[in-house]
Amino acid sequence: MPHRDAAAWPWVRARLLARRRRQESPATQPDAVVRIAVVTDSAAALPADWAAGLSSDGRLTVIPMPVMVGEEIYGEGEDDISETIALALASGTSVKTSRPSPGQFEQAYVAAQRRGFEAVVSVHISGGLSGTADAARLAAGRVGIPVEVVDSGTVGMALGMAVQEAARVAGQGANAEAVAAAATGQAGRTKVYFYVPSLEQLRRGGRIGAAASLWGTVLAIKPILGVDGGKIVPLEKVRSAVRAVARLEEIVAADASARTAADVRLAVHHFGNPTEAEGLAKRLAAALPQCPPAQISSLPAVLAAHAGLGVLAVIVGDNFAVDDAG
Numbered sequence: 001m002p003h004r005d006a007a008a009w010p011w012v013r014a015r016l017l018a019r020r021r022r023q024e025s026p027a028t029q030p031d032a033v034v035r036i037a038v039v040t041d042s043a044a045a046l047p048a049d050w051a052a053g054l055s056s057d058g059r060l061t062v063i064p065m066p067v068m069v070g071e072e073i074y075g076e077g078e079d080d081i082s083e084t085i086a087l088a089l090a091s092g093t094s095v096k097t098s099r100p101s102p103g104q105f106e107q108a109y110v111a112a113q114r115r116g117f118e119a120v121v122s123v124h125i126s127g128g129l130s131g132t133a134d135a136a137r138l139a140a141g142r143v144g145i146p147v148e149v150v151d152s153g154t155v156g157m158a159l160g161m162a163v164q165e166a167a168r169v170a171g172q173g174a175n176a177e178a179v180a181a182a183a184t185g186q187a188g189r190t191k192v193y194f195y196v197p198s199l200e201q202l203r204r205g206g207r208i209g210a211a212a213s214l215w216g217t218v219l220a221i222k223p224i225l226g227v228d229g230g231k232i233v234p235l236e237k238v239r240s241a242v243r244a245v246a247r248l249e250e251i252v253a254a255d256a257s258a259r260t261a262a263d264v265r266l267a268v269h270h271f272g273n274p275t276e277a278e279g280l281a282k283r284l285a286a287a288l289p290q291c292p293p294a295q296i297s298s299l300p301a302v303l304a305a306h307a308g309l310g311v312l313a314v315i316v317g318d319n320f321a322v323d324d325a326g
Contacts, residue, residue, distance in 0.1 A: 032173030034059055036119050037112035041065050041100060041132050043125040044160040045269065045300045058115040060167055061108045065125075065132065065302040068096045074301070081301050086272050086309060095305045099131040105139035113145035119176040123150040123163050123183045128230030148180040152187040153230040155303060157267035157295065161317045162187035186318060192227040193235070193251050194269070194313035195244045199223065224248055245312060249280065252314045253287045261290035265319035268294045271304040271311050280312055292319065 038054075039061045040046070046062065054060035064075035069088045074081040088095050105122065112120050122140070124133040133151040140147035150166075152159045165186035170179045222244035224236045235251070238244040256264045266284060270277035274296075281294040298304070299311060307313070 032171065034170055035117060035173065036121055036170040036176050036179045037061070037115070037117040038163060038166045038170055038179070039063065039105065039108050039112070039120055039122040039136075040159070040163045041124050042300050043130070043132070043155055043302050044123075044163050045156045045267075045297060045303075046160045046163060047295070047297070050164070054167055058112055058117070059170065060163075061111070063100045063104050063108060063132075065100055065130075065300075066098045067301050067305050068094075068098065070094060082271075082298060082304070085301055085304055089305075089309050097130075097302045097305050099135050102135045102138040102142070105136045106142050109139060109143040109145055109147055113143065117145070119146040119148065121148045121150060121166055121170070121176055121179045121183065123152055123159070123166055123180075123187075125155055125159055126153045126227065126230040127151045128153070129155060129232070146176060148176045150180050150183050150187075151230070152183065154187050154190060154192055154227050156192060156269055156299065156313060157297070157315045158187065158190040158192045158227070158317060160267075161190050161265065161315070165318075190315060190317035191255055192313060192315055193248055193255075194225050194307070194311060195222065195241075195248050196225070196307050197222070197241060197310040198308055224251065245276075245280065248312065248314065249283055249287065252284060252316055255316045256284075256288050256291055259316075259318075263319050264288070264291045265317045266291060266294035267315040267317075268296045269299040269303075269311070269313040269315070270296070271299040271307060272309040273312070274298070276310075276312060280314070284314070 037058055041063045042065045044062065051060060051062055067074050067081060067085065069084055070093050074084070085095055109120050122136045124136055127133045133149055136149045140149055152162050162183040166179050166183035169182040221237045221239065222241050223234050224238060224244055224247055225232055226235045227233070236247060238247050256266065268277050268281045277296050281296050285293055299307060299313065304311070
């Protein structure tokens with residue numbers, strides 16, 4: 001009869017009991033397989049750390065939007081151009097933007113196909129402000145992988161929130177239709193409000209009409225603007241910069257207060273005026289104690305080129321578990 005080590009028996013019994021429990025418990029659900037890749041453009045103002053976390057395996061691709069300063073062309077995200085643009089705007093040097101080429105999108109879509117994704121959802125800056133979505137559609141017709149192009153109808157982190165929602169839903173294993181619907185829905189629930197000291201850059205870039213630009217010149221009026229129907233629209237006319245920022249806060253607070261407190265998410269953009277943005281975020285936090293603190297970031301170069309120095313923008317959207325996408 002073999003020798004039985006009494007000290008070993010408790011360990012054996014424990015292992016047998018653990019095995020029995022595993023057999024009796026429901027099978028663990030496997031992680032969702034991500035079938036859809038998400039592509040966007042640098043106007044989305046996505047947090048760099050968040051975007052990097054999804055870019056490594058191809059789940060997210062951000063196409064850089066070109067900015068021309070004088071005769072030099074820079075790529076958002078490829079070059080550190082914020083200071084260059086700020087100096088150019090301050091000195092009166094020409095600053096222009098363009099849409100990415102269809103070839104850039106085509107490369108991104110083909111790369112997604114090679115990585116084994118079933119389809120791509122491509123979410124972009126409003127077609128009323130840029131031809132980016134058109135370039136994406138041209139590229140979509142040239143590739144073998146199905147591509148769903150979504151014109152978000154918005155800009156900045158309003159677009160970014162739509163992209164994050166698309167990535168979150170894709171991370172749950174959803175199909176392209178569901179991912180596109182998630183991006184569209186999120187964009188539709190998100191509002192953009194902003195103030196610019198001067199409308200001249202927006203006028204030069206063709207983002208507002210010549211008549212509207214008179215608000216900030218001849219009449220010395222400081223307008224509060226928004227994005228509606230995919231275009232920049234005037235919301236209110238205010239007589240001073242101080243009052244304009246105060247009124248911007250009031251508009252944002254009213255919007256956020258009308259939503260379910262736990263679901264509100266805020267983002268603040270600036271360009272060349274981070275201290276003002278931080279002050280604005282603090283005042284919003286005091287006015288809306290039920291809301292999470294606003295995310296503060298510099299406006300993407302492609303948007304700063306049109307808004308100009310001193311812009312303050314606030315995005316009001318839905319809160320969601322962004323980390324789920326990662």
